[in-house]
Amino acid sequence: MAPKVSDEYKTKKKTELLHAAKRVFITKGYTRATMQDVMDEAGVSRGALYAYFDNLEHLYMELLQFEDQQDVQFFTPITGETSWEQMTKWVYKQQVEIENIEQTLSQANSEFFLSLKDQQKQQSYPYITTRYEKMVDVLTVFFAHGTETGEFKPQLPPEVIARYLISVIDGLMLDTAHLGAEKTKVSVQMEALLFSLRAMLGPVQ
Amino acid sequence: MAPKVSDEYKTKKKTELLHAAKRVFITKGYTRATMQDVMDEAGVSRGALYAYFDNLEHLYMELLQFEDQQDVQFFTPITGETSWEQMTKWVYKQQVEIENIEQTLSQANSEFFLSLKDQQKQQSYPYITTRYEKMVDVLTVFFAHGTETGEFKPQLPPEVIARYLISVIDGLMLDTAHLGAEKTKVSVQMEALLFSLRAMLGPVQ
DNA sequence: TTGAAAAACGACACTGATGTCGTTTATAAT
DNA sequence: ATTATAAACGACATCAGTGTCGTTTTTCAA
The missing domain is CATH 1.10.357.10 (Tetracycline Repressor, domain 2)
Structure with missing residues (x-):
């Protein structure tokens, strides 16, 4: 679906995934959430998700930083x-x-x-x-x-x-x-x- | 090792298991602890542990109440x-x-x-x-x-x-x-x- | 001392999730 | 159009843990 793609594309996709992850974490909390859940929520394959995030822990760290960044000072x-x-x-x-x-x-x-x-x-x-x-x-x-x-x-x-x-x-x-x-x-x-x-x-x- | 045993025996055994569980929970926390860990720590078989506690959640509840009980007012x-x-x-x-x-x-x-x-x-x-x-x-x-x-x-x-x-x-x-x-x-x-x-x-x- | 009761054992089948990897598909550049 | 590239796919092997259950062991009571 997308090869040699612009940096903006990748950032956008990543943001998309982070949003899906956020929804999952809000409803299931951290401990009960799984990579599977995020895939389902984002409507994306296993391979795609893992291309962006190594595992749930890293994913959460990125989400945390992403959210903090949004926070108005x-x-x-x-x-x-x-x-x-x-x-x-x-x-x-x-x-x-x-x-x-x-x-x-x-x-x-x-x-x-x-x-x-x-x-x-x-x-x-x-x-x-x-x-x-x-x-x-x-x-x-x-x-x-x-x-x-x-x-x-x-x-x-x-x-x-x-x-x-x-x-x-x-x-x-x-x-x-x-x-x-x-x-x-x-x-x-x-x-x-x-x-x-x-x-x-x-x-x- | 023990059949048709006195109530005291069972209570004692249970307390023993709770103590082992406590040690496990202190070092691993709740989420990362498993029934397996408790068995190992208590030196007891799968069957034995399950005879006393249905699952980790119940085990923890019992431990919680047990500990509270020990608390001096x-x-x-x-x-x-x-x-x-x-x-x-x-x-x-x-x-x-x-x-x-x-x-x-x-x-x-x-x-x-x-x-x-x-x-x-x-x-x-x-x-x-x-x-x-x-x-x-x-x-x-x-x-x-x-x-x-x-x-x-x-x-x-x-x-x-x-x-x-x-x-x-x-x-x-x-x-x-x-x-x-x-x-x-x-x-x-x-x-x-x-x-x-x-x-x-x-x-x- | 013997046998019924049940405590303890541990093999097993099952489940749910993980991370990998060969394959397919889309697209940007030529 | 063609092709090189890599994004996305999804089947798969693996793993750790769970709860069950038939078997073994122990001990109390008759």
Whole structure:
């Protein structure tokens, strides 16, 4: 169907496959998904899929990076809003994501990360660590900026607040993944999180 | 080796198998562990293992309940300490658990819970939900008690604080499971958690 | 001491998924 | 048109793990 094909063609095809894979991972999670599933979903042969991805693990890694890339950098552009408003909006965005966890890669992500238990594997994917540290960084910088403008008076080092914030979100995500958003009461927990942030970031506004 | 055997014998044997299983799950996690592994670890035949447990999922459920049962109820006995002291100790205990996550079932637990994505399966194990709610309950009661004695002046409903606390611990656990305790800086995050709790529980002491 | 009961054994058939590879097919360049 | 190229196909060999079941072994009770 296609020989000596343009680079754009190959990229397009790959993207196509990644989209199919995404759909599979959303519905089946990482552990229960198979290459077979992706082939079926993409309507493509065994050989075709394997021409693009060596195995499920690599496929997921590529998807992860692809998705991250799509992510708008929420914190970098400082708009006309106050830092606290921006913060609130981000938290709300996380809430929506968690409440709709069924239509999201979050669960598959957790499964994937947990499946890399092997230190061996950990090291073959430095991106995993980078990813976490990048997020810590973005948040840290954001808090530092808010501090410079005098809006925040952090009671703890910004980096600590950043890490802590990530933990809360991840935990709520994990619990919601297997209990559902009603059982974990996502929205009230988000209020608790905002309360905590307020306390940590000092007298806000 | 054993026919028409006493109930104690069977219980003992079962416990033995559960211990072997525990070792397996700690080293391999849930997803990568197999019945085969458990047989090998326990030095027992296929038939023997299957006589006690139908499959890996059931085996894990039994292990989970067995372990929970061993757990001392940390919060129920109110000793001579203040509630805040008790709280601090519990948080520290969680810290140790997370820092030693490699020798713990925590990771396997997460994997197991995530593997039950299926609503079908969820319902066949009501214990999973119960377990979470039980923990919420224990903490809520504890906070309520501290409030009655006048030690806490909660700024949020105790139940909300309880749920939030669980999220933080679970999130830190998850992140530490794949990044390691150094990368996530468990100890400083625990300080941040204590800071939050202090703020939520009102002027403490 | 003997025999019925059942615990433990392990061979086996089966399943579902993986990764490979020789073949077919489409297309871009000549 | 023709041809070289490589994308896509799908049959296949392989593998690891599962759950079953007929057989063997052990021990308790008569």
